[in-house]
Amino acid sequence: MKTQVGIIGAGPAGLLLGRILQSQGIDAVVLERRSRDYVLKRIRAGVLEQGTVDTLREYGVAERLDREGLPHTDMKLFWGGRRHSIPMIDENGRRLTTYGQNKIVEDLVLQREADGLPLVFDAEVEAIEGLPDKPVIHYTRNGEKHALQCDFVAGCDGFLGVSRKHIPDADAHSYEKVFPFSWFGLLAEAKTSTETRGFCHSERGLAVSSSRGPDVSRLYLQVPPDFDMATMTDDQIWDELSLRLANQYGKTLNRGPIVDKAVVRLRGFICEKMVHGRLALAGDACHTVPPSGAKGLNLAVGDVRLLAEAIHALLVENDDRKLGRYTELALQRIWPTVHWSCTMSEAFHIFPGQTEFDTRRQYEVLNFWAYDAVGQQVFRNSMLGRPYPQY
Ligand code: APR
Secondary structure (H helix, E strand, O other): OEEEEEEEOOOHHHHHHHHHHHHOOOOEEEEOOOOHHHHHHOOOOOEEOHHHHHHHHHOOOOHHHHHHOEEEOEEEEEEOOEEEEEEOOOOOOOOEEEOOHHHHHHHHHHHHHHOOOOEEOOEEEEEEEOOOOOOEEEEEEOOEEEEEEEEEEEEOOOOOOOHHHHOOOOHHHEEEEEEEEEEEEEEEOOOOOOOOOEEEOOOOOOEEEEEEEOOEEEEEEEEOOOOOHHHOOHHHHHHHHHHHHOHHHOOOOOOOOEEEEEEEEEEEEEEOOOEEOOEEEOHHHOEEOOHHHOOHHHHHHHHHHHHHHHHHHHHHHOOOHHHHHHHHHHHHHHHHHHHHHHHHHHHHOOOOOOOHHHHHHHHHHHHHHHHOHHHHHHHHHHHHOOOOOOO
């Protein structure tokens, strides 16, 4: 098989890149190791920056998002027995929108299938040969070996993917911080009351409550790094969430069946070498953020916009200057965003050995964001997201 661009990974990065390349008349094949069913059901992020919403609209895949996306005009922070609401809409009307990542993936999958474009599920990419200039992707599907000749390969295969391994000395250009805790992520059929929605600093550990639709709640608990989900019944989960999010504020959490559970270790990671010849990384393949800032998906969109331009210049205009600047420009948005996600993690979580002194210093950070005019702007602009760098 042969194509212009081989895209490894059918997450938001890979699928959106495919959609943008399609608009540029560039052929691509998306290869995804998981089944279609698994990919469509995978619950992940769900808070979209204005730039992400605008991008999905620009490429004609925002019809359901415009119908079902929930406007997010303030964020509620709780700490020390008090609740604070921080306006989250700026002077240009920029705001956040809540819309499940699984819906974005489904919208992009259905669009690609409706357009009859190649999207191969159950395709495990094992190696990329012929780099730097003549890449061939080798993958196995239903026990059969396949080779896909490409003019270019986009590694959109996430943190655990195979692409980064094909960037020479990627480790020497990588920076990582692994936090001493994990997030226990929950999806529940329970209405999110505005009284208990938000980010909560609790001496028992962070808790987050957000809405994914009129009767769907997305909730998180800070848990130890090696937490075993089987050790908590659903009632115990709701009790713990109530202890952190509601009881001390005299509120009641709406309960309901918990339909999805996952534990994710919090880490910040950046690989500063994103290109090797005709291979480039985008999204979680080259950076991972702790979910505290809800930035992973939004960062991937920025990468993909830049990468699509660089690929178009290279393949259509035979000009590799944008590809030469892709990493530098992408990092202008990646580092500040990873920094912000880590800053949110450091302000809200209880660290091993934390003292009351440490807790009161965290309160000062939260006071700055909630009460200080400059602090409110820092918080709001960081949450609303960095502008996309331009070539
Ligand atoms: N072969 C084929 N597909 C692969 C391989 C492989 N060897 N390795 C990984 N994949 C697929 C995964 O199954 C996954 O569907 O690549 C995809 C990567 O998708 P994500 O992990 O979602 O990464 P990305 O598209 O960059 O999304 C970035 O969105 O997933 C959310 O918040 C999350 O920060 C993340 C953001």
